[in-house]
Amino acid sequence: MTGFLILAFLILVAMVVSVPLATRFGLGSVLGYLLAGMAIAPLLAALTVDVVALQVFAEFGVVMMLFIIGLEMEPRRLWDMRGKLLGLGGGQVVLTTAVITGIALLDARPWQTAVAIGMILALSSTAIIVQSLTEKKLMRTEGGEASFSVLLVQDVAVIPILALLPLLAMPDLYASSGGPVGAGAHHGIDLTASMPMWLAAIARIGAVAAVVVIGIYAIRPLFRFIAAARLRELFTGAALLVVIGIALLMSLVGLSPALGAFVAGVVLATSEYRHELESDIDPIKGLLLGLFFITVGAGIDFDLAAQIWQEVVFWAAVVIAAKFIVLAAVGWFYGLRKQALWLFCLSLPQAGEFAFVLIAFALANFVIDSALADLMLLVVALTMLVTPLLFILYDKVIAHSYCKGMEREPDAIDEENEIIIAGRGRVGGIVDRMLQTAGYTATVVDYDSSHLEILQKFGVRTYYGDATRPDLLHAAGIARAKLLVVALDEREQIDKLVKYAVQTFPELHVIARAKDRNHVYELWAYGCRDVIRETYDASIRIGRSAYEALGVDRQNAIAMAGAFEEMDRSSMLEIAEVYDMDIPPMENEALVAKIRELRARWDPVLREQMDEIVKRGQ
The missing domain is CATH 1.20.1530.20 (Na+/H+ antiporter like fold)
Structure with a gap:
């Protein structure tokens, strides 16, 4: 043995x-x-x-x-x-x-x-x-x-x-x-x-x-x-x-x-x-x-x-x-x-x-x-x-x-809009459609040539190019743009574009797609103040549906999901202040202490809010 x-x-x-x-x-x-x-x-x-x-x-x-x-x-x-x-x-x-x-x-x-x-x-x-x-x-x-x-x-x-x-x-x-x-x-x-x-x-x-x-x-x-x-x-x-x-x-x-x-x-x-x-x-x-x-x-x-x-x-x-x-x-x-x-x-x-x-x-x-x-x-x-x-x-x-060898030359951008969307995949495509239906026009840049060929068949105008390249961004009019939506898929590409845009154009409003919670903290550290986790809203909606499946009526379920979302967003702001990209999260003692403190502080409050919402609905 x-x-x-x-x-x-x-x-x-x-x-x-x-x-x-x-x-x-x-x-x-x-x-x-x-x-x-x-x-x-x-x-x-x-x-x-x-x-x-x-x-x-x-x-x-x-x-x-x-x-x-x-x-x-x-x-x-x-x-x-x-x-x-x-x-x-x-x-x-x-x-x-x-x-x-x-x-x-x-x-x-x-x-x-x-x-x-x-x-x-x-x-x-x-x-x-x-x-x-x-x-x-x-x-x-x-x-x-x-x-x-x-x-x-x-x-x-x-x-x-x-x-x-x-x-x-x-x-x-x-x-x-x-x-x-x-x-x-x-x-x-x-x-x-x-x-x-x-x-x-x-x-x-x-x-x-x-x-x-x-x-x-x-x-x-x-x-x-x-x-x-x-x-x-x-x-x-x-x-x-x-x-x-x-x-x-x-x-x-x-x-x-x-x-x-x-x-x-x-x-x-x-x-x-x-x-x-x-x-x-x-x-x-x-x-x-x-x-x-x-x-x-x-x-x-x-x-x-x-x-x-x-x-x-x-x-x-x-x-x-x-x-x-x-x-x-x-x-x-x-x-x-x-x-x-x-x-x-x-x-x-x-x-x-x-x-x-x-x-x-x-x-x-x-x-x-x-x-x-x-x-x-x-x-x-x-x-x-x-x-x-x-x-x-x-x-x-x-x-x-x-x-x-298969790379093609970037398209010449012949329009200049106040909005630039980097990436027209699952996320960027929905954002672009929402803006269009409200009467806004965006300059959309994507790096997937095969995807762009499909979009062109449906009459969707998208420019081919690497949105992280400064020369292409300038051609798209970033110096005069009001809003940049970063909807790229690759984490490294998102970081690269956000850092350049925030540092070079401080007046530009940047909305960045984050891959996970740690990525939110990293983008916050780069100076981006409008960060959206790609799975966050879907998770909130799933949680709300879970409340409804357990017998909570729809209005109360919406209120409970809103209470959780408000607490989560508030806690993330406090955690972002102690997040250090040079230290792994589990080794950052200040970060661990802050998370434990917030849970001890927020969990009882959130539970009281949830109970109050349920009582009001009864």
């Missing part, structure tokens, strides 16, 4: 220290986990931890991840992706296998070994790619969907690869080992292993069909039964039961558990329990995925890597370059261009987590020798370690350059 607690404590410390640091420096969570694993590798070795066994357990996080992705993808959308699945995915696997096999043959490897190397390294890392695409909100982009299509096909391709590897066994390796083919290959129970190929195929198709039938007819009644108990932990347990059961079924027939979980997720994508399933499984999935990445980092044999580092780096570069070229060719052929093609090519050139299993399987079936297996393990780990850096390259260079 003590050993387990030490191991759990060590891994969790590595997680909570490395991942926030990596995220803060823009490296992404995946690279943070990998670096954490590398950092604690010596300690795991000292504790004689079986990293491989830990990795097998952690791979269940990949299964959960595919289940959640399936929940977000309806069958119709999957059908719409069939061209990408067959063309992009199939083309990538076949061509990459052929290219890497050819490179291995040039390195004087036996053809059996060369084919095995090609098949193993053709696969990419589902865990790293999907995690990175989701984290960066790129999964629904054209390049993200293309990458995911390839990953799905690769998961299916594991099945024929496992079937083909034993057929590539070499007599020389068999004779030198002195053991039967397959000795030492531990892949759990496979009920189809001893079946004829046609019967095994029928069993696997039947297993997939069973997953679909269970998802449609059995899982919904199960969750309705569980929901009746009104115990959240039972629902979480039922969700895990479904995922583990499906993974077990897939494993028993020699299929990928991740693929089975994905199919089950797609079947349940239209279920009323979809969001509940996702929220229950997601935290467990995140922890297991983090553990998996840590085991990848910890599994690197640094002693061996130090001895053959040149060979490892060379082959890692060859694998990444070869896969990049194939991905570029396949992606271009299937219509990917520019930013989407770059994302596709930079996402998939690494080897994947299935390579660890396939390398052990190939070694046990006398297709590769132990020295080559050790080299391949290091190459796989290095390519996975490089992948987060490729995503950083995409973010900082590729995406930035394309966004910069």
Whole structure:
């Protein structure tokens, strides 16, 4: 028990220290986990931890991840992706296998070994790619969907690869080992292993069909039964039961558990329990995925890597370059261009987590020798370690350059009004319409060109440009304007514009949109005295509706909401005087003391006001 607690404590410390640091420096969570694993590798070795066994357990996080992705993808959308699945995915696997096999043959490897190397390294890392695409909100982009299509096909391709590897066994390796083919290959129970190929195929198709039938007819009644108990932990347990059961079924027939979980997720994508399933499984999935990445980092044999580092780096570069070229060719052929093609090519050139299993399987079936297996393990780990850096390259260079290239020149502003509205989205659009209906004309500036094209079709006049640029503001007539409404979406842009306007034009009335309560204090500190929280009025209205739903009549509910709003606004003015932007709110002792003082002072008064309003209405 003590050993387990030490191991759990060590891994969790590595997680909570490395991942926030990596995220803060823009490296992404995946690279943070990998670096954490590398950092604690010596300690795991000292504790004689079986990293491989830990990795097998952690791979269940990949299964959960595919289940959640399936929940977000309806069958119709999957059908719409069939061209990408067959063309992009199939083309990538076949061509990459052929290219890497050819490179291995040039390195004087036996053809059996060369084919095995090609098949193993053709696969990419589902865990790293999907995690990175989701984290960066790129999964629904054209390049993200293309990458995911390839990953799905690769998961299916594991099945024929496992079937083909034993057929590539070499007599020389068999004779030198002195053991039967397959000795030492531990892949759990496979009920189809001893079946004829046609019967095994029928069993696997039947297993997939069973997953679909269970998802449609059995899982919904199960969750309705569980929901009746009104115990959240039972629902979480039922969700895990479904995922583990499906993974077990897939494993028993020699299929990928991740693929089975994905199919089950797609079947349940239209279920009323979809969001509940996702929220229950997601935290467990995140922890297991983090553990998996840590085991990848910890599994690197640094002693061996130090001895053959040149060979490892060379082959890692060859694998990444070869896969990049194939991905570029396949992606271009299937219509990917520019930013989407770059994302596709930079996402998939690494080897994947299935390579660890396939390398052990190939070694046990006398297709590769132990020295080559050790080299391949290091190459796989290095390519996975490089992948987060490729995503950083995409973010900082590729995406930035394309966004910069797509920028258009600001519109020439040919009118001068007393009102300027910066941003015509959800907030600025309503403000503009309210002013127009009252007979006022505003100069509206927005930076979303696609949004402006839609507005133009409806006859709405809006100028394209960056409202934080002083030259554009002067062109809009800010020097003679009476009112500036800052309705931008980005917090940094709001701050930049408010500071410039307040400092440069002290007579100008500035109304600023604030993202939250702390943002109100910051804008107040900049000198803006008319700050509106974007969710405040909606929250007040919801609270008023709650009063009415609890039996308070409408007039009294309005009066009670007004009393709360008056107290809240008064207290915010006092808090703003002690707010310091250079000190985190929780560390600002004066701020904390003021909030406690105001609550002690205002809460009893407000309660008396509420009671008085209710008594008057009775």
